[in-house]
Amino acid sequence: MMSIRVLAVITLSLFASIVNAKIVISGHVVNEDNEPVDVATTKLVDGEGKMLYFQITDENGFFEYAIEGEWLEANLIVECLGYDAYKMSVATGHNIMNMVIRLKSKYTELKEVIVTAPSVVLQGDTVSYRLSAFAGKGDITLKDAMRNLPGIDMSDTGKIKYLGKEISNFYIEGMDLLGGRYNIATDNLSASSVANVEILSNHQSVKMDKEIFSDNIAINVRLNSKAKFRPIGSYEVKGGYGDDWLYQVSGAGMMFNNKFQSILNAKYGNVTEFAENANADHYDESGSLYSATQLLGDLGLSTPPLERGRFISPTDCFITLNTLNKIGEDATFRANAGYSYTKISYDYLSYKDYYSENGSVHINQEQSLRSSVHRPTVSLEYKLNSNNKYLTNTLVGNVGIKENEVPSILDGAKFNQLENVKDFLIRNDFTSTWRTNNLRWNITSGIEYGSTPQGMY
Amino acid sequence: MKCLVIALMLLLSADSLLAQNIESLYECIYKYTVSGQDKNKEQFTDVGYCMLQIGAGVGKFYDYSSYQTDSVKQAGCSDRIISSYKLREQKNVFFFDQTVYQNSPKGKITVQSVITPNSYNYEEGRYPVKWTVEEGEDTICGYTCRIAQGEYGGRTWIVRYAPEIPTQNGPWKFTGLPGLILDATDLEGTHHFSAITFRSSSVDITPLNNKGSITTSRERFIHAKNKFEENPMGNIPTESIGEMEIRKYGDNPSESTILINGIQLRMRIHPYIPLENE
Numbered sequence: 094m095m096s097i098r099v100l101a102v103i104t105l106s107l108f109a110s111i112v113n114a115k116i117v118i119s120g121h122v123v124n125e126d127n128e129p130v131d132v133a134t135t136k137l138v139d140g141e142g143k144m145l146y147f148q149i150t151d152e153n154g155f156f157e158y159a160i161e162g163e164w165l166e167a168n169l170i171v172e173c174l175g176y177d178a179y180k181m182s183v184a185t186g187h188n189i190m191n192m193v194i195r196l197k198s199k200y201t202e203l204k205e206v207i208v209t210a211p212s213v214v215l216q217g218d219t220v221s222y223r224l225s226a227f228a229g230k231g232d233i234t235l236k237d238a239m240r241n242l243p244g245i246d247m248s249d250t251g252k253i254k255y256l257g258k259e260i261s262n263f264y265i266e267g268m269d270l271l272g273g274r275y276n277i278a279t280d281n282l283s284a285s286s287v288a289n290v291e292i293l294s295n296h297q298s299v300k301m302d303k304e305i306f307s308d309n310i311a312i313n314v315r316l317n318s319k320a321k322f323r324p325i326g327s328y329e330v331k332g333g334y335g336d337d338w339l340y341q342v343s344g345a346g347m348m349f350n351n352k353f354q355s356i357l358n359a360k361y362g363n364v365t366e367f368a369e370n371a372n373a374d375h376y377d378e379s380g381s382l383y384s385a386t387q388l389l390g391d392l393g394l395s396t397p398p399l400e401r402g403r404f405i406s407p408t409d410c411f412i413t414l415n416t417l418n419k420i421g422e423d424a425t426f427r428a429n430a431g432y433s434y435t436k437i438s439y440d441y442l443s444y445k446d447y448y449s450e451n452g453s454v455h456i457n458q459e460q461s462l463r464s465s466v467h468r469p470t471v472s473l474e475y476k477l478n479s480n481n482k483y484l485t486n487t488l489v490g491n492v493g494i495k496e497n498e499v500p501s502i503l504d505g506a507k508f509n510q511l512e513n514v515k516d517f518l519i520r521n522d523f524t525s526t527w528r529t530n531n532l533r534w535n536i537t538s539g540i541e542y543g544s545t546p547q548g549m550y
Numbered sequence: 551m552k553c554l555v556i557a558l559m560l561l562l563s564a565d566s567l568l569a570q571n572i573e574s575l576y577e578c579i580y581k582y583t584v585s586g587q588d589k590n591k592e593q594f595t596d597v598g599y600c601m602l603q604i605g606a607g608v609g610k611f612y613d614y615s616s617y618q619t620d621s622v623k624q625a626g627c628s629d630r631i632i633s634s635y636k637l638r639e640q641k642n643v644f645f646f647d648q649t650v651y652q653n654s655p656k657g658k659i660t661v662q663s664v665i666t667p668n669s670y671n672y673e674e675g676r677y678p679v680k681w682t683v684e685e686g687e688d689t690i691c692g693y694t695c696r697i698a699q700g701e702y703g704g705r706t707w708i709v710r711y712a713p714e715i716p717t718q719n720g721p722w723k724f725t726g727l728p729g730l731i732l733d734a735t736d737l738e739g740t741h742h743f744s745a746i747t748f749r750s751s752s753v754d755i756t757p758l759n760n761k762g763s764i765t766t767s768r769e770r771f772i773h774a775k776n777k778f779e780e781n782p783m784g785n786i787p788t789e790s791i792g793e794m795e796i797r798k799y800g801d802n803p804s805e806s807t808i809l810i811n812g813i814q815l816r817m818r819i820h821p822y823i824p825l826e827n828e
Contacts, residue, residue, distance in 0.1 A: 132607040132653065134716055134728040144683070144696075147728040149718050152657050172716035172728075174575060175606055203576065203715055206691040206748045243638050256634050294631070 116165045118183060119157035120192030122150050124176070129154025130196055133173040137183070140166070171196065220244075220292040221315075228284045234327075235314065236276075238284035244292070251276040252375045253312060255292055259375070261309035262298050266316060269298075270354045270417045272472070273376030274429065277358055277413060278314070280371065281345035283327050286320035299483050300423070301528065322350045331364060339364050352419040359412040365402060368409040368433035372468065397441055408436040423479040429472045436465040459502040467494040482527040491518045517544040571624070571754035574603040578730065579614060579747040580721045582646060585740055586823045594820045598644040600743070602719060603755045604730070609652035609719035610755045615639040616649070621753040640797075640807045640814055647816065651758045652676075652725050659723055660758055663771070665778045667790055667810040669763035672771050677718075677726030678702060681709075690732040691745050698727055703772070703826030706737040715748075722825065740823055772826050779822035782815060 122133040133150045137158060145167060148156045164186045171179040176196035183189065228238035240247050246254040253260050253275070263275035271277055296311035297303050319325075328344040341362025348355045360367060397404050413431035420426055440461045447454040469492045477484040493516040500509045520541040527534050584596045599614035619635040639645070651660040658673045679700040688695045693712035700707050702723070709720065713729035720731025721743035732745040778785045795809040808815040 131656065132718060134718060136728055144713075144728070147683075149677070149726060149728070174604070174715075174717045178716070203748070204692065206693070243641070244634055256630060 114161055114163060116160045116162065116185065117157065117188040117190055118160065118165070118169065118192075119155070119190045120194055122154040122156065122171055122173075122194045122196060124196055125198060127195075130173055130176070133171050133176070133196065136170045136172070137165075137167045138170060140168075175199070220294070222290045222292070224284060224287045224290055232284050234280055235282040235284055235287055236279035238287070239279065239290060242290060247279075250370050250373055250375075251279060252373075253279075255310045255312070258308075258310050260312050261296060261376075262293075262311035264311065264313040265354060266321070266349055266351075267313060268354055268417055268419070268425070270356065270415055270427065272427070272429065272474075273374035274372065274413075274415075274431075275375065276371055276373060277345075277356055277415060281327055281343075281347070281356065281358055282314070282320075286316055286325060287314055288317040289315040291315060298478075299526075300478050300480050301483050301526065303480075316349055320347075320349065324348050331362065333364070337363075341365070353417070355414075355416040357414050359410075361410040363406070363408045366405070366407045366409055366435060366437065368411040368435045368468075369466070371411045372413065372431050372433045372470065396439075404441075405437050405439045410434045424475070424477045427472075427474040427476070430470070432467075432469045434465070434467050436463075438463050455504075457502075457504055461500050463498045465496050468492065482525075484525040485523070487520075487522045489518070489520045489522075492516065514545070518542070571756055572605045572608060574605050574610075574751035574753060574755045576604045576715075576717075577747075577749060577751040577753070578602045578604065578732070578745050580743045581746050582721075583742045583744070584644075584820075584823055585742075586821065588820050596644045596820055598642075598646055599746075600646050600721065602721060603751060603753070604717055604719050605755050608654050608755065609717075609725070610649065610654075611652065611719075611722055612649040613639070613642065613646040615642045615645065617753065620756055624753055643819060645816060648722070650723055652719055652723075654758045659725070660760070661723070661768070661771075662760070662763060663775065664813060665771075665775055666782065666786060666815040667792075667813045669813060670766050670771055671760045671763045672766050672768045674723065674768055678723050679707065679726065681727055683727075688733075691748055693732060693748075695732055696729065703824075704828040705741075705826075707734055708737065709734040721745075741825055772824075772828070776822075776824045776827075779818075779824070782817070786810065786815070 118137070122130045122135070124130050129150070129152070131150055131152045131154055133154070133156075135148050135150065135156045136144050137146045137160075138144050146158055146160070148158065150156050166184045167182075169181050169183050171194050173196060175198060177199040179194050179196055181194075222242050224235075224238050224242075227241040229241065232238040232241065236247060236251065239245055239253070244256045246257070248254075253263070262269060263271060263273075263278070265271075265278060265282075291313040293311040293313060295307055296309045297305065297307040298309070298311065324346060325348070326344065326346045329342070331339075331341040333339040339362075341360070341364045343358070343360035343362070345356060345358040347357075358371075360371065411431070411433045413429070415427075415429045417425055417427045438461070440459070442459045443457075445456045445458075447456070471490045472487065474485065474487040493514070495512070495514040495516075497512040498509070499511075500507070518541070520539070520543075523536070523538045525534075525536045578601075580600045580602065582598045582600050586594060588594050600611060601614050601617035603610045603617070615635075616639055619632065619639055622632055622635050647664055649662040651662075653676055654660055655673075657676050659676060659678060660671060660673050662669065662671045664670070679702045681698040681700040684697045684699055686697045688697065688710050690710055690712070693714050695710035695712050698709050698711060700709070707724070709724055709727065709731045710733040711720065711727040711729040711731045715730035716728070717730050718725050718727060720727065721734055724731050724734050724743075730748075732748075733743065735742040735744075790811070792811045795807075797807040797809075808817065
């Protein structure tokens, strides 16, 4: 009987010793309104800052540690996004239970970091595409790579649309070097020179009207560091043999820095027609040149039922120089000069038999076209685009010399048609807008002189 | 009659409160990489991007293109622009097809995903992974990170978290560490989430809405999803197809969008490697 009593005492004392070997630290984390904070991180760290234990508060803001040992010396840290961190020293051999830790609201600003950007970034009205993420292996020029961008549509002539809407401005590093003749950039800038293509929705190109809603869409090409502040270039050589030797050579020299941009581009070849498109102004397609042709129409000529590129023999050449100087903070002077020449020839023969009661009627027709177009253009523009004043003066001079000759043989009878059109146009557009107090003033002038002598034989 | 009107108004206001967006404080963009071998035993790597929006106590993790659609919706853009972003979401070749709400509802993780032609949702405990904090430090995105390891879904995951960012969120279902998880990779190196951008947020978190989706359990969903992805086209019960819409954007099958009963069937370029094996 005695031995049983001793055993019971020993067992109880052992149990008590196990219970005493744990120190319980518990409490509730609440905010300034005494509402539980259910996502606070509680940490016990040692004197050197090393985390010993951590817990996250439950839905009631409750946390509890049961630490083995007879003495605990640590720091209790309670942290939560949007609150000031709470810190208390704990040096105890007893339990500390049901603490109430009240966190104070605090706006915490954490450092923002961008290591690499995803391929598409949205910033307000701007969508920025990292071009390398969309360019394929066969995409050499900016035009090739831009065709892959979501929402971008490029026509055969190089005109750019975004979500079905034509762009209103094309910028390189925020500067409008080319106006509507942006084919020069998309054809000659290599895809590898471009870092990002930015789509600027609701774009307002006039700074003083920035508070006025605009539905326009613009594109801004951001170059990578290798393409800025030093001359860069691209060249292309094509060769082949068809009925004759085929060749095409082109080259472009470019320079882009903060105050000056320039592109010199030349192309010559007999593979495809390119001069007309390369020099196309996508913002002004009203066709101010060749007004005589518009009036009388082109010489009517039958063409084979084939794609045009299959039967024509072209010889095209194109040279253009574009420069833009930034004069001061808001003013720019832009000069664009170009010359394009297109010569096309093709021959077409047709034999037609019409059967009738009186026998067949044969019509044999043979036509040859020799066409050439010379088109020098020059455009000088001064623009002041500041927050309270907008002034622009543009002087444009265009010449178009078009010659079509169509010698024909109809059932043995020879005749010749000749169309000779010489267009000449010079135009000056001036616009000035400014604000004084609540008034907005605007002066606009447009002076144009055009000449369209023509002759038909 | 007055009582009825008041009751109706209360119901309406309760409904609008439920639909309110949650303020997002920070957002973290993760690059998600899956590496494996295709049928010809050739190595492939798929790369996508995901967004973690961090609010007060909650988080939402989903595909970056879906986040962009949310952002243009909240910016009040025109329907045309919103449609173009939805289209881009559909054309996203490597789309992360899970939306994970962390601590929503309170104490739970909610996962929304798709097994065409249905949408599903299931809940898990708030911290599904039991982490073991390990020795060592690393620096990610300029933040000093601690290392932890945990088992989940048949994979061993090694994560790096930043105690300087006092939130328990992380990519996918990885939560419950004393700092934002900036990097997570499985031991085999198949799946890898890596933070590339951490910034203040400008887009609110759209609240959890399970309307129109079937509630199920995690185990049932994972089993069905992994089975389905073995042969997506073949595993759709014919009788379940009410309507089918195919939009072709190119010659490659991956450039087509297939909608079955309005739910997209995504054709993968590479074999599906599940995040969760069990």
